[in-house]
Amino acid sequence: MMHFQRNLRYLSLGDPVRTVGLDYPSTLHDKIKNSVFSSLLTDSTHSLNPDINYIIKLLDRKYYLYRNKRKTHQNNDSHKIIYALEWQIINDFLHAYKNKIKFHAASLAFHNEGTLFIGNSGTGKTSLSIMLMKHHWQLLSDEFGILDLNILSVYPLPRNIIIKPHHAIEQSQKDRYVNTIYRTDTKKIEIHYFPPSVFGKTAKKPVRLSRIYYLKNTDSVDFRIKPLKQYQALPQLLDHLNNPRLIKKSFLKFVTSIFHTIQHFE
Structure with missing residues (x-):
């Protein structure tokens, strides 16, 4: 088992505001920065008290995703773990807007x-x-x-922003950002996460x-x-x-x- 330096980041959104804490290996930082609400991601210099905590661990070449200490996903592919993380955070923030x-x-x-x-x-x-x-x-x-x-x-x-094959974006630009497989009712398509910036x-x-x-x-x-x-x-x-x-x-x-x-x- 290898030990990796870790990063701690925060996301805050909603009404009332909910704060999500992310704890993950530093090797995933660039992928997460470009994939998971990058316009909200902050490395606050003071310790926050998140409403929800996510932790990604890498053990024996497999990634494990935890939400409030409960394992929700595991996969060898970091892109699929990030995809799962992003959708869970979306649901968290949608719940934070439950009265809207x-x-x-x-x-x-x-x-x-x-x-x-x-x-x-x-x-x-x-x-x-x-x-x-x-x-x-x-x-x-x-x-x-x-x-x-x-x-x-x-x-x-x-x-x-999720870029799908039909979007008029050059492949060289797509290759800079995280890609994963999105499943529709009839097929699988490759998607790329783009920071809104x-x-x-x-x-x-x-x-x-x-x-x-x-x-x-x-x-x-x-x-x-x-x-x-x-x-x-x-x-x-x-x-x-x-x-x-x-x-x-x-x-x-x-x-x-x-x-x-x-x-x-x-």
Whole structure:
């Protein structure tokens, strides 16, 4: 058994804020730095008291991942351990936003105004996020739209951006970052984790929601943007809401507020 120098890092996010502690071999530092919420990762000079602790150990050439001292994964491949770690942290932070409504959406900020791009997988949320970041928009998340129902503010969940084969990124650039295998219902595809800083900046604080765009799959190279009436937008909005139980008791208030000041487009 070999002993390795270790690194201790912290991540904080949520409302109320939850802090995650990461303890891992120094040999994994570059991979973790480029893979697991790199825009939030900090090596605080003073000791924090995390709500959740993750430890990665390397024993006899195998990696072991622990969450609060309970083993959750083991694998010879460090990339797969990092993939497992990242998804567990995502779930931790989503739980930290348990009182917020959540959409399958990209969320970005520009001039302190928030925009949601709601759509299914394959509708271009990540590609659109990358393009807008290059034009000085700030990323809140390319996968989750987290919204406070009462004040209509969008909250950050700036995970690292997952680049899939169809994204127009040169292979030489992909090779700089951690890759692993992602399983869909029908196939396996190679993905790469990119720090958001490669494309632009992230927003670290909630911003007021201003507009919502509904994205659809299309084979056409042409596009046009049109405003939607309430009866056109509401079914799409509800169809992409991940936790509808939160609006069950206040549905009319939700509908009134989300259409009173928020613009909806397709």
